[in-house]
Amino acid sequence: MKTAPAPTTPVRVVLVDDHKMFRTGVRAELTEVAPGLLDIVGEAADVDTAIKVIRAELPDVVLLDVHLPGGNGRGGVDVLQGCVAVDSRRGVPVRFLALSVSDAAEDVLAVIRAGSRGYVTKSITGTDLAAAIKRVADGDAVFSPRLAGFVLDAFGVAAGEIAEVDEELDRLSQREREVMRLIARGYQYKEVARELFISVKTVETHVSSVLRKLQLSSRHELTAWAMGRKLI
CATH class of the missing domain: 3.40.50.2300 (Response regulator)
Structure with missing residues (x-):
């Protein structure tokens, strides 16, 4: 049947x-x-x-x-x-x-x-x-x-430009990209945690990982990096 x-x-x-x-x-x-x-x-x-x-x-x-x-x-x-x-x-x-x-x-x-x-x-x-x-x-x-x-x-x-952006973004996981965009837009850690339904500790871990992978030292540099690639 x-x-x-x-x-x-x-x-x-x-x-x-x-x-x-x-x-x-x-x-x-x-x-x-x-x-x-x-x-x-x-x-x-x-x-x-x-x-x-x-x-x-x-x-x-x-x-x-x-x-x-x-x-x-x-x-x-x-x-x-x-x-x-x-x-x-x-x-x-x-x-x-x-x-x-x-x-x-x-x-x-x-x-x-x-x-x-x-x-x-x-x-x-x-x-x-x-x-x-x-x-x-x-x-x-x-x-x-x-x-x-x-x-x-x-x-x-603009193939050269796109390839350059993708090469750096490919270092980040999907969740790291989400956290990166929110942080670069000025969200505080608690706001990111609430937005993504994760803990503040997890946000901190993702931010540290993003900064390390992109070889940046602060969220201010992260914001400039994201703005330069029109990600925010």
């Missing part, structure tokens, strides 16, 4: 866009084309609300518009940097998929450098968007067809 396949757990999604009608349309379209596969658990129309909703709901994927009011005036980049150490309910980092009308180079590269897993334009069909969300939830990178080559070319131009 064959065993029935286990039910698929819906991908939990937060939708961030400053146009309510657009959010309503996306929600309706995704519900129609992917019934039971996606669960939109929250919405936000500005940077500050988006960060609060993401931290409260811990979604698998955030559909993120590039241009948003609030924050420090950098739109989606502010949201990405405000959620750098947030894990989804599955215990993996919350993943972001930029969904924007813009295909300008500065917009695409800014959110990719800030940590987005992909970038698609609002001309995408509902079926393709649902598939893109699922792929991002599984850890893939997704781009609209005409942006993929552009992104590869753009990063290829």
